[in-house]
Amino acid sequence: MSASLADHIYEVASVILFGIGFTTLLLDRNLIKKIIGMNIMDTSVYLFLASMGYISGRSAPIGDGTAPSAENIINPVPAGLVLTGIVVSVSVTALMLALTIRLYHRYGTLDIDQIVTLARKGDEP
Amino acid sequence: MTFLTWLLLGFLIVCALSVALTKNLLTSVIILMSYSLIMSVIWILLQSPDLAITEAAVGAGITSVLFFVTLKRIHAIDEDRKDQDEQKS
Amino acid sequence: MALLRNVPFASILACMVISVISMVFRGRIAKVLSYLLTTVLLAASLALTWYFVQGNDAFVFTMGHFGDPWGNELRAGLLESIMAAAMSLIVLAALAGGSYMIRSEIPDGKKNLFYIMADLMLASVMALIYTNDLFTSYVFIEIATISAGGLTMSRQSGHALASTARYMIMNLVGSGLCLMGITILYGTTGHLLMGSLHSAVQSLFENGSYHLPLMASLILLTVGLSIKSGLFPFHEWLPDTYSYGVTAGSALLSSVISKGYIFLLIKLYTRVFGLEVVRASHICILLFAFGTMGLIVGSLRATQAADIRRMVSYSSIAQIGYIYIALGLGTQEGVIAAVFHMLIHAFGKSMLFLSSGALIQASGGASDFISLRGSARRDIPAGIAFTVGAMSLTGVPLLGGFVSKIYIAQAAIPRGGLYVVIVLLALAASTFLNTLYFLRTVITIYRSDANAEATRHAGPVNSLFLCAMVILNFGLGIASRPLYNALLSGLNMFI
């Protein structure tokens, strides 16, 4: 178990980060904390993805103008996917932050449970 | 190299935990910023310079700025409220 | 004929281009553009359906010059084209039928943004229906999530914003799980396109290697997508979101977006993992159990609701439960029954949302049952449409819901034993509960009451589309056999 854990150090780290981020997103009641948790969760998956592309001893996927050999270069696919993912998560973050600002205007709190209760009670705080 | 990897990954986990546990929002946003910076160093270790640049610009830069502006707006709203309350009383 | 092969890619791109163009125009032109877009897409999807009915086989469209393991791909068959036609029809009906509320509830300067959201939502659902690539589906899942949030929050009331926040949080949790599942799947197979994935996954299962990661990814994808479509234990966000947005938004959310997610799940089961693998794993039993519980819980909560839109939302949870029961059987018949019920529910539920919106409008904007008394007399088409929709979802013969319930029961029989008993009991219980709450509502809206002076009609366009949908619902019920056969051959093309 410990030997195999050492073989999978990046995966293990990213799974732990995923758990922390997921829990913060799902169970923390502060909206800003939730958004931070979402960011941590997303980056942890990207770390996981990128660690799959890495092959020890090979170099980055940038050639020098000549046709490179597949034996010297790491797998470029995860890098491309992560690039896409980072932009997606920054857009979602911006949207959620905007929503947070509006909700704070309206209800004067960042606690999602309180916001929902206030919304149920009536519109004005 | 391995030592550096362990150190950075450990740092990431510590950052994530402290973000989840701190009460102060500004602190947690700043920790998130450093988390992103460490992440971009890790991308370099994983031989993905594209990701490192993007993470440094987007994750540590733009996202953190957006968080800061949000916190500032929230603070401004608070001040506004206080002013209105004072005017009322 | 060769031109028809471009329909899938052209419909996705057209939605995107129209949404970008809508940004520079005012609300009115954006509205016209949206109507035009959905009409054209409807015509194109029908033409594609006709092309497949002629006996042509499903085809793959490479997006760019590189095929299966390298580039992005779209894939179209009979099942996809039927779904696409149904979705564009519902978007058209929801936008046109709900336009009175869009006109009054959304600020002038932001109307075009609402239509942008609707267009991009259609784009994302089209992409989820046609795509043959897992990562593309992740990107479009995110677009669907954001557009659903946008549609809900464009009403700008506190309720709408709070429920959007809850909706977004649950959906982001779902997206995160999906992304993790896709990542694990990629890590064990090295492919992202469904064709190559299928063969890779099958050979891995035969070898028995990486069994645990594959199961983990199956579970993560299933849980992620069922959170996003509102299956029972994860349904808490759903009633708020559906009942506080604009009418058109709720109709779109319940009938189009959640169906897109379920269709993607069906695609994953049939085209990536294979039904045998899914049946062998225990996830199927879990889906079946949660579907049954959702059916009962949703129906029970619907009987307690004091507000018509909330009642319709809770009944959505029950209907999603039906779909998951059928899917949880893990057989081909079950999948067809699920798709069939998806179509029936999409048409019936959008009609219910639109007609209840019109009834609320006819009662002066109040949605509780006391104010709704006699509203069907003030807006006759809406009353008829609500009654027909309720009858269809309850399962009155001649209407779609009846047929789909029979198909679900039929699909359970080959599984034998406990499955049949549970399905029949659940069907009986839910039919009873459905009758209870729909009957109460129908009686309420036809009661004569003093509230007669509060008449604000939802407009002739709304009535026109409601009538069209009533006819369509009857048509679906009467012509169910051809549709079923079409779905069957579509599923055969699918696998």
Place this chain on the structure above:
Amino acid sequence: MSRKAENWDTSWQKRAADWLRDGTDALDRAMISEMTEAPAVAPEDVPGAADVFEKKVHEDQQKEKAIYQTLHERTMTRGLHHARVLYRVLSILVCIGIILSLLHAVIEMPVFGSPDSPVVNDVSRRYIEDGLKETGAVNIVAGMILDYRAFDTLGESTVLFIASCAVMILLRRDRKRDGMMEKGSLPEDRDIIYEPHFDPILQKSAAFLTPVILLFGVYVVLNGHLSPGGGFSGGAILGAALMLFRNAYGVKNTRRFFTGRTFTTVVFLALLFYAGAKSYVFYTGGNGLESGIPLGTPGAILSSGLILPLDICVGAIVSCTMYTFFALFRRGEV
């Protein structure tokens, strides 16, 4: 022992307990102070003692009632506190559960960094070995995301677009119907208090830094097919430069060259060009036609077919969107 008691307030145990309880026990403290408050003794030998006595009994009753009330509330909130503790413990358990179950699956995954993992297959080999020939891009990742898997990237730009539209729905102020919207967004004069002090240090450093950052951003965008970077990172850098300028010189100076109309125009043109160019490629690819776009000499700045113009489009979209996010967050207006 006493030492420990002294440090209790700052010790980690106290903090952990507080955290678990989700805040301090204000109610408990109020309760204790109320209980320990010495009851005022009424003098007996005053005229009308009976009256005073009555009054005192009444007061006592009132006090008793209040205490019962507090006690009741306290038991209720005790329950709430227990629920909160349970909630916290539950969340930790959920976290650990997810981590353990995923770990279980993950340690069966292919070993990190091994060249034999299933991810290293024909797909990546073709990207690496034929990428230069087929896309003309030296940066293999750029070739992959803008040519082989371009549809994903188009979807990603659309995500940015739809997110900016959604943020506009939430935060953009409508001048005409400001009355109908909530009085949420700050009026301009209020914003000035929080925004520019026209800080000379910031202005001097911004005057020096902004051109450099802009230049770097343009470099990153234009060299996307040759070196690390590309439209997304370069666009984000450009957006950051705009934000810096805005912070240093204020709204008025920025609005001279960047308004809402600029955003609309740039994003409109860039996305339309992007979608149009890619539709052409998808159409030709899907129907088995040649696209006929020259690839140029690899390594030159004008090479690799559509990748350079697409990178420029993406850079424009990303920079404008990022700045627009910032501006909308600040003032509800670009």
